[in-house]
Amino acid sequence: NMRGYTQLRYNQPLSGDRVAGDPELKSVGDKSIGNNSNFFLRRVRLVFSGDINDYISMYLQPDFATDNGDLNFAQLRDAYFDLHFDKAHEYRIRAGQSKIPFGWENLQSSQNRLTLDRADALNSAVPSERDLGLMAYWTPTDVQKLWKNLSKKGLKTSGDYGVLGVGVYNGQGINKAEGNDGMYLVAHSTYPLELDFMGKAMRGQVLEVGADAISGQFNRSTSSCSAGTPCYLNGEKVTSSIKSSDSLKNNSEDRVGVHAVLFPQPFGLQAEWNWGAGATLNAETRTVERQHLSGGYVQAMYKIDEVFGTKGTMIPYVKWQTYDGAWKGSTNAPRVQVDEVEAGVEYQINKALELTVAYASMSRTNIADATKADYLKQAGGDLIRTQLQVNY
């Protein structure tokens, strides 16, 4: 089978482009946030998937909007195989490049997600959500059925990554060559509770709760600064971001996360949080050292069916997120502080077409380029963000 989706975005800063000297507001989740930006293809996906036989299924997903100097090259997101041990598909091994089961929003497809980007606190654990390895999942038949029923009602599940899952993976990040002998371990749990037992008021309501943990080692690269193009750290020009590159190797990271999701029938709530410690650039001593990190988000939404008397659905939402800790997916593993409120509405005009319009007020640490003067400076701004998504 072939399917896919495309996201076309247009972000407009209400506060205007930055004035010279002010740090530029950039976001790791959307390269078209920043100065001098107009239309942008955030995701162009094509999925080739299918059951090869009763026990083996395949899933291959390239993205056609990958930046590699120029834009819009094709690069793999997923390339995995489910090896099922039973015909009911309760037990399976997933082999290849696939999503790492840490966090609930991380596992939910961007095709389904209400907000434009994932929360940084959880996404920083697994940048681009995927890595290469082996995962084992267990999903009882009744939970498979419940998740399918929720999807049929138009509710946004995070997909089937088991009620329990454990895995081992490289840990260097999506599409990056492994850099050390150490691997990451991940453990995942989630369970959708039917709240009918709480009385008539809660009939049909579903609350999903769970917890995850990861632990592992990764290597970081450092910025290539020189006397000619110095880096900016802590207000000074330096010729190297890191005093000794020894501190870039075999950095350990450990995290635990929790999540709770009340599916919107019609009112919903969603919250996640994670805590941990990991390799982080200390800009004063210019070393990479183990520092604490924490953050999460809370989101409320309301599902309105048959808007304007049509088959369309509208879901207004508001999301608050915060994160303070390392962004390991970036060179030097710099420490970032993120605070953001996003209020918007997703309008599902029909099955093929979705329009999202949101207002976002954000404050983020600029980690775009170590050779620019605003590196590691805090930048803030208000934006109107729009996205047209077509599902095919």
Next chain:
Amino acid sequence: NMRGYTQLRYNQPLSGDRVAGDPELKSVGDKSIGNNSNFFLRRVRLVFSGDINDYISMYLQPDFATDNGDLNFAQLRDAYFDLHFDKAHEYRIRAGQSKIPFGWENLQSSQNRLTLDRADALNSAVPSERDLGLMAYWTPTDVQKLWKNLSKKGLKTSGDYGVLGVGVYNGQGINKAEGNDGMYLVAHSTYPLELDFMGKAMRGQVLEVGADAISGQFNRSTSSCSAGTPCYLNGEKVTSSIKSSDSLKNNSEDRVGVHAVLFPQPFGLQAEWNWGAGATLNAETRTVERQHLSGGYVQAMYKIDEVFGTKGTMIPYVKWQTYDGAWKGSTNAPRVQVDEVEAGVEYQINKALELTVAYASMSRTNIADATKADYLKQAGGDLIRTQLQVNY
């Protein structure tokens, strides 16, 4: 649906490789024109397209012959969606990366084009023909039907981009990150006139005429030359092509173009011209300044059906083109002078297989590499050009 086509080329300079010291003949339309060249995959295309529902259709076209250091990487050409307002598909919005409706030959697919490359004068307006934005098109039902009938007869239309179209797009060029806040505007018109009213001699003949305009702002990059690898400008070695990089930003460009096409039944004529002004490198002052540009082409062709008693079709053609103006798709936006005559024949052996053999005599400004001594020098030569095209 899936379909596609591949073009395998072989160009042979009759005048031989250049002698040392002479400038090398290179063409922006075909990288295999130049020294040391043999077989070349010019285009390897795969199109995924279809109607998602009555009002929404999708079109996704990667090219598998993109140079990104090594050859033959996959990169997006088109990724757009038609959002129709009526079931007859007379009115629609096209959202995403698609062809910018400036010029007639620009809009015609390379799968259909008779000549090997597009004329530089018109193509310089929108290098690679595509950009990211929103277009609105209007195509009355009778014109839709006329174009379809022409295609059925084996006549090469330019595809349906409306009889009227307007659009807004980034303007930085295909698969390039937007570089400024300004956008490009485009307005397009074309109309196929049935000439039956002119009497029996013109029965069934169709003449398509129209005019287009674009206006917008773009940013240019400049060559990275240094003391170690100097650039060559105006006969001198310089360490930077541009004195101040300020002149590279927010360059304005404005163009108008006209076209007229008599479809070959059996004799056809096709001509386009455009005039305008845009940012252009002044090699003497080493600044980018607004200069005039103009150019176009005239092409004659003759369609012979059932050649050799088979179902094959042969179309001999001759094309003359000229252009004097900026090539904005190249670093520094250098001024080029192009004069070319191409005489050839396209032999459609069957629906799947086309062989084109052409003789070309061309004179072009070398803009391949600013660090080489023949940069901006005029080079000329005669070539035999061949192309095998397979449609699938």
Next chain:
Amino acid sequence: NMRGYTQLRYNQPLSGDRVAGDPELKSVGDKSIGNNSNFFLRRVRLVFSGDINDYISMYLQPDFATDNGDLNFAQLRDAYFDLHFDKAHEYRIRAGQSKIPFGWENLQSSQNRLTLDRADALNSAVPSERDLGLMAYWTPTDVQKLWKNLSKKGLKTSGDYGVLGVGVYNGQGINKAEGNDGMYLVAHSTYPLELDFMGKAMRGQVLEVGADAISGQFNRSTSSCSAGTPCYLNGEKVTSSIKSSDSLKNNSEDRVGVHAVLFPQPFGLQAEWNWGAGATLNAETRTVERQHLSGGYVQAMYKIDEVFGTKGTMIPYVKWQTYDGAWKGSTNAPRVQVDEVEAGVEYQINKALELTVAYASMSRTNIADATKADYLKQAGGDLIRTQLQVNY
């Protein structure tokens, strides 16, 4: 039609990572052989193929595991068309990028190959097995039928590249721009002999024998070393690997190869050898000069059907290979010495899933990076190698 396969690998050196100072063991056939390595996607392939009409068929195969800075970009392997001259498909021209018919194992798909990598001696003739050009093949109907019957029995043929084939191609290597006007020539022959005439003991046994030759010219690039990052040659630091770059152009190469394959019913034998001469880096004089090369492999295997009473098949094998000569696919065309023994077993669990586990003892010249001190040093080691292959 669409089909494909993916190979997920995991190599574990028994001898451990190299000690500092020792040269690192790397292999041209598998980038995940080396220090600091875990899971690796060796091949992620998708094939689009089909008969367009009775005389023309197409084959388009991108690989989604190409390294281009980051991993897993999509790049072309094959893009060719068979132009048949007769309905029986005995005579045809293959145009485009396709496998060069030199060697038997080179032509066999990696999807079918028993061992993890191809033998270096033969593969060094055509790195990545493919190039851009025109080939002519002749395959009599009875041989077409015999090869199909062997495949149906689960025997691994090398695919239909004719019993005779000749071709002309660029010769610069897969997905590399042509670098000179000279082209390569290739001639290929192979024939599967039914051994029934040798008596009852040989009933149904098939022995395929043949010989190939190539001759041509290619250009080599050289390592970019400088005073800041010197190269290591012959134990010395140098600022350039080659004294004069003249010796990198128009290097000639000539090879002949022979092969013999007894298909395993149940016992099989396979052997190939090639001899020749080609451009090779002389590390002492720092020039590229014509030197002799030779090498090949011998492989024995045993096919066990219905293992454990299932429909699975198991094929234990042992392969010995050696090569001494230039590796033209690498910068500088360095001389390598390879000696390797691999003993393993391929377990075809079902049509979709294959697991290969092998023990390999290898000695190879390190040609990974001329700026590292172990460049051109001989490295050895023992590995356990595993591969999970999914066919879809």
